[in-house]
Amino acid sequence: MFSSESNRSVDDGSGGPDSADLEIRPGGMLVQKRTDETNPSAVSIPTIKVRVKHGSSCHEIQINSQASFGELKKMLAERTKLHHLDQKLIYKKKERDSKEYLDVARVKQGSKIVLVEDILGREKRCLELLRNSNAEKSSKSLAEINLEVDKLAGQVTALETTASTGGKVSETDVENLTELLMMKLIKLDGIVAAGHLKLQRRVQVTRVQKYIEILDMLKHQSSKSSSNGAKLRLQQQENPTGHMPKDSKPMQKQRVHWKLENSVRKNPVMQQQQQKNSESVVVTTKWETFD
Known part of the structure; x- marks a missing residue:
């Protein structure tokens, strides 16, 4: 009984896959391992050789047949020392966009491409x-x-x-x-x-x-x-004591009044005139009454 179970675990005799050929998928399912033959990325893509004319020079470039013209420009920049953004590639009398693919444009083995400098593009860059x-x-x-x-x-x-x-x-x-x-x-x-x-x-x-x-x-x-x-x-400098300055005007008035009295005493004419003026003025406190 033990031997029969072990035989089934290794090979049931029907030519099924070996355990080494199996793999567990993320969902837990046990499936057969994928080989390089079933992997699309493993399919070889042919390369082609194109001739690119630049001025008086001619360059032979070996490139993937499914590459873009932009990739071809970058490869040419290494040989021509011309920036890939300053290049124009003309194929079959038509300027090709950098995003366009060689196989779509029907570029084949030995095709001739013309490279010219894009002066306007260089100025913009x-x-x-x-x-x-x-x-x-x-x-x-x-x-x-x-x-x-x-x-x-x-x-x-x-x-x-x-x-x-x-x-x-x-x-x-x-x-x-x-x-x-x-x-x-x-x-x-x-x-x-x-x-x-x-x-x-x-x-x-x-x-x-x-x-x-x-x-x-x-x-x-x-x-x-x-x-x-x-x-x-x-x-503070003018009044260091801190007291308010006295008004000097009363003193000046007293001095003027004293000088005036002295001048009157010395001048008899002015003294008589002052007496006349004093006699002509009568002051009374009796108010006139009306009947």
């Missing part, structure tokens, strides 16, 4: 490279300025906190910070940006301008408090 380079440079410059402004923003906040708590803010510090922020504005103005980089530059400019306005306000407050302090010190 150079402009794109320049645009990307400028964008990368602008992005790097904006990042550097952003870090520098972050440091200056911390100093502005510290001065603002000092002023709000009643502390004294140095005008020199305010002027130095303002000058540094103005230099950042000049740098931002010199950055050539487009799209999202232009928006980032505008945000940075607005941010720097806000900090400059804060510094201007702090400078105004500092100069105002300094002028008030100078006036107070001047008043």
Whole structure:
């Protein structure tokens, strides 16, 4: 009984697959292993040799018959030193797109293809490279300025906190910070940006301008408090006792009155005139009554 079970597990005599030829699929099903003959990717694809004429040169390229013209351009770039984006491949008097396949275009063994330089494409590619380079440079410059402004923003906040708590803010510090922020504005103005980089530059400019306005306000407050302090010190120097100064006008009036009396006494004519004036004036406290 044991021997019969073992024989069935190895081979039932009907020529079935051996256990070494079986595999377990992800679902748990036991199936026969796939061989290279049943694998489509294992089917060999023929290669062809094409002749590509470039100027006075002729290049023989061995390539997969199902490859694209774009792959052929990359292979030609190694030999001609011409960028694959700057190439035009003409087959049967027609320019072929890079995504088009050789077998679809009926390229066969020994077919002749003409390679010409795409001048317009090269100019576009150079402009794109320049645009990307400028964008990368602008992005790097904006990042550097952003870090520098972050440091200056911390100093502005510290001065603002000092002023709000009643502390004294140095005008020199305010002027130095303002000058540094103005230099950042000049740098931002010199950055050539487009799209999202232009928006980032505008945000940075607005941010720097806000900090400059804060510094201007702090400078105004500092100069105002300094002028008030100078006036107070001047008043203290003029009146060190702290008492209010007496009005000197009554004393001046007394001096004028005393001088006038002396002049009247010395001048008899003025004395007689004063007596006449005093006699002509009669003062009474009796009010006239009406019947």
